[in-house]
Structure formats: structure tokens, C-alpha cells
Amino acid sequence: MDDHEQRTEAPARPGRVLIVDDEANARSALAELLEDEGYITSTASDGAEALEKLPLFEPEVVLTDLKMPRMDGLALLEEGKKLRPHVAFVVMTAFGSIDTAVSAIKRGAENYLTKPLDMTAVSALVERALEKSRLAAEASRLREQVERRLSFAGILGDHPSMQRVLKTVGQVAPTRATVLISGESGTGKELVAAAIHHNSARGKGPFVRLNCASLAESLLESELFGHERGAFTGAEKRRAGRFEQAHGGTLFLDEVSEIPLATQVKLLRFLQERELERVGGNETIRVDVRVVAASNRDLKQLVEDERFREDLYYRLNVVQIDLPPLRARRSDIAVLAQHFLRKYAEENGREIDGFTDGALRALVGYPWPGNVRELENAIERAVVLCEGNQIDADLLPVGSGREGPRAGEGDLGLLIPGVTMAEVERMVIERTLDAVGGSTAKAADVLGVSRRTIQYRLKEWRGGELEPDE
Numbered sequence: 001m002d003d004h005e006q007r008t009e010a011p012a013r014p015g016r017v018l019i020v021d022d023e024a025n026a027r028s029a030l031a032e033l034l035e036d037e038g039y040i041t042s043t044a045s046d047g048a049e050a051l052e053k054l055p056l057f058e059p060e061v062v063l064t065d066l067k068m069p070r071m072d073g074l075a076l077l078e079e080g081k082k083l084r085p086h087v088a089f090v091v092m093t094a095f096g097s098i099d100t101a102v103s104a105i106k107r108g109a110e111n112y113l114t115k116p117l118d119m120t121a122v123s124a125l126v127e128r129a130l131e132k133s134r135l136a137a138e139a140s141r142l143r144e145q146v147e148r149r150l151s152f153a154g155i156l157g158d159h160p161s162m163q164r165v166l167k168t169v170g171q172v173a174p175t176r177a178t179v180l181i182s183g184e185s186g187t188g189k190e191l192v193a194a195a196i197h198h199n200s201a202r203g204k205g206p207f208v209r210l211n212c213a214s215l216a217e218s219l220l221e222s223e224l225f226g227h228e229r230g231a232f233t234g235a236e237k238r239r240a241g242r243f244e245q246a247h248g249g250t251l252f253l254d255e256v257s258e259i260p261l262a263t264q265v266k267l268l269r270f271l272q273e274r275e276l277e278r279v280g281g282n283e284t285i286r287v288d289v290r291v292v293a294a295s296n297r298d299l300k301q302l303v304e305d306e307r308f309r310e311d312l313y314y315r316l317n318v319v320q321i322d323l324p325p326l327r328a329r330r331s332d333i334a335v336l337a338q339h340f341l342r343k344y345a346e347e348n349g350r351e352i353d354g355f356t357d358g359a360l361r362a363l364v365g366y367p368w369p370g371n372v373r374e375l376e377n378a379i380e381r382a383v384v385l386c387e388g389n390q391i392d393a394d395l396l397p398v399g400s401g402r403e404g405p406r407a408g409e410g411d412l413g414l415l416i417p418g419v420t421m422a423e424v425e426r427m428v429i430e431r432t433l434d435a436v437g438g439s440t441a442k443a444a445d446v447l448g449v450s451r452r453t454i455q456y457r458l459k460e461w462r463g464g465e466l467e468p469d470e
Contacts, residue, residue: 014039015039015061015130016042016061017034017039017041017042017059017060017061017062017126017130018053018054018061018063019042019044020044020046020049020063020068020073020076021043021065021068021092022045022046023065027045030117033119033123034122034123034126037123046070047071047072047073047076048070048071050071050076050080051076051080051083054080054084054087055083058084060087060130060137061090061126061129061130062087062089062090063092064076064089064092065091065092065093066101066104067094073091073092073093073104074100074103074104076089077089077091077108078107081107085140086133088132089104089109089129090109090110090113090129091104091105091109091111091112091113092112092113092114092115092117093112093113093114094115098112101114110129110132111125155169155188155192155195156332156335156336156339157329157335158335159324159446160446161324161328161329161445161446162324162329162332165192165321165323168321169192169196172196172319173195173196173197175200177318178291178292178317179193179196179293180295180299180316180317180318181193181293181295181321182295182296182299182321182322183322183323183325184325187324187326187371188323188372189294189296189323190209190252190254190294192323193250194207197252197290197292200250200290202250205246205247205249205250206245206246207249207250207252208242208246208249209252209254210223210224210251210252210253210254211254211255212254212255212258212259213255220263221262221263221279222239224263224267225241225243225277225278225279226238226240226243226276227239227279227280227281228281231281232279241276241278243270243276244276244287246287246289247287247288247289248288249289250290250292251289251291252294253292253294255294255295256295256316257296261307261308261309264312265309268309268315270287271312271316274287274289275287291316293316299313299317300313322442324442324446325368325371326368327368327435328432328435328436333364333375334360336372336376337355337360337363337379340376341355341391344380344383345383348383348384350383350386351389352388353389353390354391355390355392356391356392358392359391359393361393362393362396363375363398365398366398378398381395381397425457429443429447429454429457429458432447433454440454
């Protein structure tokens with residue numbers, strides 16, 4: 001069907017309405033009515049034709065009959081929502097089929113009209129549906145805009161410490177530098193490694209992962225460098241290791257602190273010469289691989305304890321990225337929680353609007369020892385168990401008896417009238433130091449001040465000497 005021409009002067013941004021009905025006269029009458037009111041209209045004779053027009057005409061409102069040949073209104077509603085989620089559907093049905101119209105509303109229709117149509121009611125419903133469609137589209141656009149500002153390659157964070165991480169990722173990704181990512185379990189080290197890979201010139205090459213703590217010492221060397229047939233019992237054929245598999249791409253070595261000292265020697269040789277030999281072989285193989293390593297342990301301390309080679313540490317630590325624990329960036333908790341809510345609500349086909357105020361307080365107040373991974377698991381569980389359209393605190397495994405801000409405290413700690421700025425400063429610094437395990441360097445990074453500033457404050461409050469610069 002051809003689109004109808006507008007007959008009156010359109011508003012600055014006229015609404016677009018697709019009219020779907022197998023009765024030609026009904027389609028034309030509705031089109032004339034809506035065009036007289038300033039809308040742009042298009043028509044279709046059934047659901048199948050309407051689906052073809054959705055991406056071409058881009059309607060904001062679909063006004064559709066329920067009973068039609070080929071594809072009825074319910075099927076159109078279901079398929080149309082997948083193509084254009086923000087389009088508002090208004091269904092039309094005979095008076096005797098109200099149950100079908102109610103079913104359509106449960107599936108996502110905005111409202112329904114009964115035939116014969118009351119043209120005043122049609123006009124009012126279409127106007128309300130257009131407003132709702134535009135609000136939903138604008139909310140989605142703003143949400144995507146905010147997430148683009150807060151994220152990089154899927155990493156979310158508006159806290160200054162995470163913004164510094166994202167900046168470093170953006171700077172180091174295009175280079176060939178080896179990167180060491182440190183941070184507690186669950187902070188997202190693998191996500192950062194993947195972001196570095198996918199935003200580099202190697203992005204189209206393989207991204208190969210290996211958790212060095214998951215393999216016995218006898219197997220790790222073979223897994224990394226491969227082996228020749230007969231190299232050991234069970235080696236029935238030649239096998240390429242992870243370095244060869246990652247040729248032209250990136251090898252992510254998680255928990256690199258768990259590599260035995262003997263294997264560390266071979267890893268150091270590869271980083272120096274970009275060459276390796278398979279276990280049981282003597283052929284020298286050149287491989288083009290970028291190495292990104294990660295650890296939740298203090299490698300520098302392991303070097304001092306003679307449990308990790310110093311020369312390997314410096315080879316791996318060309319650029320270091322420290323991921324802050326979630327408890328040190330509480331302002332990101334709500335953003336992350338909303339992100340996981342949308343993700344798991346969509347995966348499970350649930351319509352959940354958000355969190356109650358009590359749930360948000362519980363989320364922000366809990367210390368999240370398992371970091372982002374624990375938060376994600378908690379939100380997935382809450383989505384699965386939620387029976388309403390909001391998640392309440394009782395669905396979250398963050399009991400009121402656990403560690404969190406004391407009564408009267410907020411995200412920065414003391415927010416009680418009458419407290420001095422000096423007291424607030426002390427609370428902020430001391431709580432940040434607790435969150436990062438007492439490291440003044442990490443606390444300074446989180447707070448965006450110099451390490452020396454924190455040391456002077458600690459000397460003032462506790463006495464003693466200043467720590468030497470690292």
C-alpha cells in the first residue's frame with residue numbers, strides 16, 4: 001500500500017503511525033482522520049505486510065486489528081516488539097473479543113480499542129501512545145549515552161579510579177607493550193585484558209586465555225609451550241601450546257603468580273626472544289604474541305620472598321594496571337547493578353523496572369568481598385526470584401548484619417550535620433586505606449591525590465615517620 005500524503009500542516013515533529021487492517025475502507029478512514037490531525041501515516045493489509053514496513057517506515061505507533069489473514073495482530077505484536085521495542089502498539093478488536101485484547105496488553109500492547117471505533121477515543125489513545133513511545137525511545141537513548149560515557153569495551157565505571165583505568169587501557173591498547181593487571185578476585189581483570197586485545201591492531205586475531213592456577217605443575221609447561229609426540233607418557237601426538245594458538249593475537253595469563261620457578265625461566269626467555277621450544281623437542285619456533293598477565297597477589301612481595309623471578313616481574317610489568325576493589329568505588333555499585341539487571345531481565349524474559357530504595361541502600365552498604373563478580377551473581381539471582389516489577393532488599397544476599405556503612409553514614413562516610421571537614425577528610429582516607437589493604441599508593445590513586453599527601457595526613461594523625469617513596 002502507498003503511504004498517504006499529509007493534508008494539514010504538520011507539527012515540528014509529526015508522529016508516525018502505521019495502520020494495519022484487512023478492511024481497506026477502515027484503513028483509509030483511519031489514515032484520513034490521523035493525517036487531518038497532523039500525523040504521517042502508512043497502511044498495511046495484514047501483519048506480514050506490516051512487519052516489512054516496520055524498518056522502512058519506522059513508525060512510533062502501530063494501530064492494528066487483531067483478526068487478519070496470514071499474520072494476526074498478536075503475532076505482529078510479538079514480532080514487531082523484537083524489531084522495534086519502543087514502538088507503542090494499540091490493538092483494535094470487536095466488542096466480543098475483549099479477552100483477546102487483554103491478552104495483547106499482557107504481551108506488551110499499550111491499549112486497545114473496540115469496534116466500531118469511536119474516532120475521538122482513537123485520537124486520544126494514539127496521542128498517549130505516541131508520547132509513551134517517544135519517552136521510552138528517549139530514555140533508551142539517554143541510557144546508552146550514559147553507558148557509553150561510563151564504559152569502555154564493556155567495562156563500566158564512573159569513579160575516578162576506574163576512569164583512570166579506562167584511560168590507561170585506551171592508551172596501552174594500540175601499543176605492543178606487555179601489561180600486568182593486578183587486583184582482587186572478581187574485579188574484572190580478564191575483562192580488561194580482553195579490552196586491551198580487542199582495541200589493538202591484534203583485535204581480529206585470537207584472544208587465548210590460560211588460568212595458570214588451574215593446572216598441575218607437570219602440565220602447565222606443556223599447556224604453554226606445547227609438546228612433541230612421545231615427550232611424556234600419554235603424549236601420543238604433537239600438540240601446539242597456548243603461545244602458538246595465540247599467534248597474531250594476545251595470550252592472557254591469569255594468576256601468573258602460580259607459575260613454577262622452572263617454567264618462569266622458559267616464559268622469561270620467550271618474552272626476551274619471542275622464541276620457544278615444545279616440550280620434548282629441539283625445534284626453535286618464533287611466535288608473534290602479545291602477553292597480558294594478571295594476578296590477585298602482590299608479585300613484588302613474591303619477588304622479595306624469592307618465589308617469583310625479579311627479571312620476569314619486570315618483563316611482565318612494562319605497564320601495570322591496578323583494578324580497585326568494588327568497596328573502594330561504591331559510587332559505581334548502582335550503575336553496575338542496573339546494568340546487570342537489564343542484562344539478566346532480558347536473558348530471562350522478565351519485565352523488572354529497577355530496585356526499591358531499600359535494595360539500593362543494601363547494595364551500596366554491602367562491602368562486596370567478591371567484588372563485581374559477586375554483585376553480578378547477586379543480581380542474577382534476584383532477577384530469577386523476583387515476582388514483581390522491582391527488586392527489594394529481601395532478594396539480595398546482603399544481610400543487614402554484615403559490614404557496611406554505619407547508621408548516619410553515606411557513600412563518603414560521615415554525612416552528619418556538624419561534622420568538620422577535617423573529620424570528613426580523615427574518615428575518607430582511613431576508609432579508603434582499609435578498602436585497599438593499607439596501601440598508601442593505591443589509596444592515593446583511588447582518591448586522586450598524591451601518595452605524599454596521604455602520608456603527611458597519617459603522620460599528623462598517628463605520628464611516626466613518613467614512608468619512603470617507592
